[in-house]
Amino acid sequence: MRSGLLHVLxxxxxxxxxxTLSWWGVHTVMAGTAYDPPRALPLTVSEVTSSAGASDPPPSPGTGPAVSPTPSPSSSPSASPAARSASAAPSRAATTPAAPRTTPAGTVKSYDTDGGRVVLDxxxxxxxLVSATPAAGWSVQVWKTExxxxxxxxxGADRVSVFCTWHDGPPRVDVQTF
Known part of the structure; x- marks a missing residue:
């Protein structure tokens, strides 16, 4: 009995x-690893203000640039919860697709599908490829070549593919649903 207890100990x-030694080694290696920051496309002030103009409908979540509103003097923390939730609720009005943005490198276009959104420059x-964001309940896989x-x-059994080819001319985008 004593011998078995000694072996377990x-x-x-x-x-x-x-x-402990493995954790310390992995932690040391990972702490020194540098990750590339996510690629963000630059927006000019005119793009932000023109996309938030009074004549345009408000953007739906996930579309357009994210602009943080500046608090107005009339908004206060003592406002009623109903007033706060009414002003914070996103508008469900139908929005038109945003016009493609032109960058120094090219034109950024977004392709919305049932499975998610693909943004290409x-x-x-x-x-x-700028981003590939799956919709809720969908997964994404990306392949790139030259x-x-x-x-x-x-x-599940549903598949949506977005193909962009440019081997024989300017880039062409094709969306296929299987």
Whole structure:
């Protein structure tokens, strides 16, 4: 009995030491790792103000630039909860697709599908994937080569693919639902 207890104690100490040493090694390596920051496209003040103009409908969540509103003198923390929730509720009005934005590199276009949204930066000779965001309940997979980009959204048996090719001319985008 004493010999078995001694073996369990030795095994526990050895395992604890191995786990601690492994954690310390991984933590040290990961702490020194530099990650590339997410790529963000620059917006000018005129783009932000023109997209938030009075004649345009308010953007739906996830579309257009994110502009943080500045608090007005009339808004106060003592406002009633009903007034706060009414002003914070997003508008469900029908919105028209935003016009493509032109960047120094090209034109940024968004493609909304049932599976999610793909944003591409299109130039005259190639395309760059800006983002691929799946809708709720969907997963995303991306393939890139020197002459095409493929983004697949999947949910159960449903599939949506966004293809962008530029091997024989300017970039072309094709959306297919399976």
């Amino acid at each position: 030795a095994w526990t100490l050895a395992t604890g030491a191995a786990v 299109l130039t005259a000779t190639y395309a760059t 002459s095409w980009i493929r983004v697949d959204f999947a949910s």
